[in-house]
Amino acid sequence: TEWAFDFTGKIYSCTATVGKADELLGTYYPEISRKNSIIEQWESRDITSIPECKECSVQLACGGGCGSVAKNRTGKICASDCRPVKELMELGFSAYFDQSH
Incomplete structure (x- = not known):
């Protein structure tokens, strides 16, 4: 918090x-x-209290996103604010582990 x-x-x-x-x-x-x-x-807001996060593969990296944005969008604090975390992680990892250099 x-x-x-x-x-x-x-x-x-x-x-x-x-x-x-x-x-x-x-x-x-x-x-x-x-x-x-x-x-x-x-x-109480964390990945265990946000239904959309329960099965998400990047829940620990994302943490459910911004609670304020989620609340503004859904009216609930315990809602997700999904961002392209998986895609950004893949992009970062591919650049970091690029074996061609």
Whole structure:
């Protein structure tokens, strides 16, 4: 879980959500407050809680993608944000292990 702290004393789930009032997780100034139910949702997000990741061959490299993008697209924190991770890994590995040089 990544947290982002803004200069006004607010806490968000990540840098992509800073400034979005409906994404606020709590405050650290002038008083400390936490929205525990939302924090628990973010803390539960991993490849075991995202149905699309359960059978994915690159789940450990990808980690389910960006939670904020997934939430914006589906309305759920525990949804995937699939990127072309497998293709990018194959491209990188093929360049790294290129035996022709």
